[in-house]
Amino acid sequence: MSIVERKDRELHARHAARAHDQRERILDAARRIVMRDGLAALSMRKIADAIGYSPASLYLYFAGRDEIAEALGRECYAQLLAQLEPLGLIADARERLHALAHAYVAYGCDHPQTYELIFMAHKTRAEHVGPAARRHRAALAEAAGEPEAGAAPACGARLFAATLSVLTPPSGAHVDGPLLAQSLWATLHGAVMLTLARAGFEHAAPGPLIDATLDAWFGARAAAAASPAAQAPGVAS
Amino acid sequence: MSIVERKDRELHARHAARAHDQRERILDAARRIVMRDGLAALSMRKIADAIGYSPASLYLYFAGRDEIAEALGRECYAQLLAQLEPLGLIADARERLHALAHAYVAYGCDHPQTYELIFMAHKTRAEHVGPAARRHRAALAEAAGEPEAGAAPACGARLFAATLSVLTPPSGAHVDGPLLAQSLWATLHGAVMLTLARAGFEHAAPGPLIDATLDAWFGARAAAAASPAAQAPGVAS
């Protein structure tokens, strides 16, 4: 049975590898389409045309358009986290937060299609709430400052957990760190969304906006350490 | 020529009134569909069926689906502003800002379809940037704290301009009011979007989140006026 079993396993492994390769080919083509024409332009026919397949064959590897979009979304989310991860190692808390915030917003603004994919993939088709989207949202919730919630993409948790240190200074008493981390995340997300929605319009650049926000939050402390002049609006009087 | 001219004018007026009524009927049906099944479910056929028309006839009153969605979006935007407007009259600056922020987020979270309509109508079909969407975005930019930018829906400008007073205390020197107003708006918008995206999931309720945000921004000043204990994270050390 040894030879037969081995051959059988080899065959299975080869099949699995081939299936994996085909999925990659499909995802590559889908990614190109989304990057070029946006998520709304993604269709099974276009993907099939791009890789010389028939539309029917795609259904052998993906359940449908939504599963492909979700797979791309997870990919892009991982890419965003990977881009932020090294910044989470910056020693100085204020500097680290500054770098993370700017990098996050810059990523969203510079790659609208990618950002759309991360947050919209599960909303393209109405009312679709698949398990993949569920996992994705859990990861986002976790990244916002609730490290105990999920488990899978723990690097996101570590990343935002690292920023919590600046939100909970040792001497601060009544501070809800996770809540403020979510607030900050909402600000960053909102800045990206508003910038994208008003693309091509006169509006405050997201960079200065984030600077002003961080100054308003933490500028007073930093300024107090550097110079006694108060600059933050919340403590001006 | 007097009689002929008068009859002509009457005819024109009647036609215009009739066209206006038909547009209203179409928009009513469209609104019902969007509120029930979401913006993605809005289609010319469904609208036509709902009012007993053929799909082709709708194109006599609207250029297409997008124009209908945009018209609904402008409607909803006006409704949101109308709901916020009385709150802009609250005398106390901090109270006013608190009420406006909570009302804004509550509106967005309680009426997902409406909020989606306001911000997404022009993004449903890819790359569509019509003049109506342009006007809409201009109004939003204006509402964020640039009263001089546009002109049409000035009530939104007055509304957010009123909140600027709390952002620019008389004694505060280096404060960019409009920029901070945009930051606050981004936070509110982001809180709504994240809440809607993670609907049905465990996450911080938007109410406490906004409370924490406002406390972080302005709690110190208010607390300093009421009691000498510092509660804001940015000024804890």
Place this chain on the structure above:
DNA sequence: GTCTATATACTGATAGAC
């Protein structure tokens, strides 16, 4: 495993008859 072909059921939009 992949193809062609077909089927159903949608979508926006248009031409032309009445």
Place this chain on the structure above:
DNA sequence: GTCTATCAGTATATAGAC
């Protein structure tokens, strides 16, 4: 002013040839 009929797309799914 409204209709029917139609075009060109879309997703999804299946049957059967190779």
